Amino acid sequence: MVKAVKVWTSVRLVRAVIAKNSDIPMIQQLEIIGTIYDLLALCSSYILNELKNESYEFELFNEDMYENVYNALNRYVCEEHERGERAAFDELKDFMYDYLNAGITIERCYAVVYYIDDLVKSRVHRGLTERHDIIKYNALNKQYNNKIKIIPKLRDTFVLQGDMHYRKETGSEFSLFRNRGVCACSRLDEYMVNYIIWDEDKIEDYPMNIYHLEKEHPIAKHFFDRDKLVFKIVPLTDMPLDKILDAKCQQKAFYIDKIYPDAEMILKKRYIDSVVKSENEDVDFLIYPEMLLTESMYEELSIQRSKKRPQVIVNGSVWKNKTNKSVVTDGNGKKIFEYLKKEPYIHTFEGKEYRELLDHEKNKEYSVLEIARLGRIGVAICKDLKNEYIKLFHKCIGTDILIVPACTNSMDLKSSAEEMAGEYNCAVLVANTCSARSSNGTDKRIGFISLPAKQKTDRTTLTIEYSQNECANHCKQACSSKLLVLKFKQTEQKDGKLSFSIKEVN
16 A cells, blocks of 8 residues: 655646656646546556556455545535536545545555446536537546546447337347447456546557537437438449549559549539438438549538538548548538548459558548437448458447448458447448449349347347349439438347348338
């Protein structure tokens, strides 16, 4: 046990010392923290540090020994509502000084972590320079976030809503799906209920940002009482790719120099037409395939605005300057976030293999969209879905919907999608283009959506494929698109598998 001595020093000095990763007494670090999440990060950081040198069995933690910690944090929660966060936290800090003064151990710090996790409801704070309705954050804690990231677990997603409705309607004591798989992001993380705790390794591996839509954002308002999700997938065209993309080979690499002007003019018209047509289709997510867009296409949407447009547009991807970038916008082309492809495609040409030329210095960051009562929505581009390292990010952050713009001539992505759906209760939708599948003869499958499912008591998946059918007869005039309607407060059995109701609507 380490005895803590209460030492007062300047906040500026303490911050400077911490920034240099120097060792200073934990009791002094209390002086600079200003939020409950910084306190959670401070105690978590101490625990993970000490676990490098000694062991501790979290399962043996005895709650009865730390009633004083429970009472202090319960009082903080009550006082926060009555007097405000600052006053409540100042009072809690007074308790923490005395508590840590009595000694600092892994268990005593874990008591603080345990009861914050149990009692304190997560809240995302807006920065002074941020838009009033979108908050960009990468952790709830401001201090120590190069060592520890505190991230909220979402407790009101569409999957959990569907599960609650299923239990209420059927009177079942069992959940609709098996529990989401555990992907611990630190030694502490697997014992947390309401927060995710990333350690230094995860922070280094995955630089990321979460784009949180506040309740007043029009998209958040739209989804608040929604009981279904409508996905519109626009394959755009069945033109051969070599008539669309000017691909160049250089040594063992390939890159896209441009979209041919005639093809770009056709694709741009189809893109705008598909957005306008969606205004009367109650579309939630409008999704385009990989590499067939240019920036000028989605920028066009901001010129003629409409309140009836889809809530979220996943703009396939644009290949430019060694990046393969997907931009996610609202229905009027206003950017919410962007994502850059990380796993290169291997192109075979005249018996030789060429690797997609991606600038890895530009594409390190990960991004997800966070919407109350819906969940976290992520984007991966084509072969990203086969990359275990990239999938691990979505497991760690708790992605609920993963949208995958693709341009691939196979259905090879399906096994990875089904793993994410079956093990981690993540709905995965692959939006491919008919151009990539046009050389496959009688196999007219284009893409699919994979959902979590249960077969008796077994964990499984339900995958619904969509194909090129009679729509091919009209493709030269316009892309008919595919409309998938997922009703998450309705269930149905398919091939003995129980899952949400999902149908393709013509």
